[in-house]
Amino acid sequence: MPRQKPRIAFLAGALALAGSIAWGADPQPASPAVKVLTVGGASLSLSWDPKWIVSDSAPDADSAEFHTADPLQMSVQLSVGQIPSGAAPEAFRSYVMDKASKEFLEQSVEKSLDVKPIGSGELRGSKVCATDRAPKPKEYKYVCQGVLTGGDAAVIFTLLYNDSGKAAAAKAASALEALQFSKGA
16 A cells, blocks of 8 residues: 555646646637628628727728738728629629739739639639839838629728738738628628
8 A cells, every 4th residue: 555655646746747737838729710891781701810900991881901000011901892784703803803913013023923713612713912023111012902702792802011911911811712701791
């Protein structure tokens, strides 16, 4: 019996040590929060970083904006509307991307811009990104524009950021590419 006491004492000590290590360990990362933005009479659900700030806009506005504490690090503008009457969703997305690509090429570092597919669920879309060759003070070095369509509705976003906002922009891009959309919120 005397031999068991040291074993019990050792086990108790080992458990106490393991408990203190686990207690002091960093907690597991929480699953990302989801935020619902109402824009143009629609609800947009997206993964949300609690550091992002939504700019005030009129409740019935067809656009919204969110950004980091310093908007020059990262800023996103969203617009929601209807696909023009008679236009196929694919044709509308192509039109938006062609127009953005041509505008971006005028002052981008890149010689050509790749349009990449995005979207999830019933939303399908594409995005194009560019680097401004000579951003002025209080302007952005990087821009991405994307369009997602579902049914007869469209969401167009513009993601603007600088080097200091690359991590926030990567999170925002992932959230935008996977956003969920429901009409008539």
